[in-house]
Amino acid sequence: MAKLPPIxxxxxxxxxxxxxxxxxxxxxxxxxxxxxxxxxxxxxxRILPGDSVRMELTPYDLTQARIVHRYKTTE
Structure with a gap:
């Protein structure tokens, strides 16, 4: 069975x-x-409260994620 891609x-x-x-x-x-x-x-x-981030969620458990990018304040 193929592995599902992250969301x-x-x-x-x-x-x-x-x-x-x-x-x-x-x-x-x-x-x-x-x-x-x-x-x-x-x-x-560094990740601080208030930062905007992009993350990958596993399709198997939508309560857990991995932060893959922190947006700059101008993005």
Whole structure:
């Protein structure tokens, strides 16, 4: 059986939790928990509450996500 591709969504960081986990509000009102991707962690990209981010959600569990991009304030 083929693996389903991730679902990409944009959201706004609401709260920083322990162990580099964040609560993120999606545009449709849902709240998901997300962690930073390895490339962002390796390059020391900071995520703060209020930042706009793009994330990948697994189609198997829509409450967990991976942050793959932080938008600049001008984007």
């Amino acid at each position: 990409e969504q944009d959201g706004i960081v609401q709260e920083a939790l322990p162990n580099v986990v964040f609560k993120i509000a999606l545009k449709n009102g849902h709240i998901v928990r997300a962690h930073i991707s390895g490339k962002m962690r390796k390059n020391y990209i």
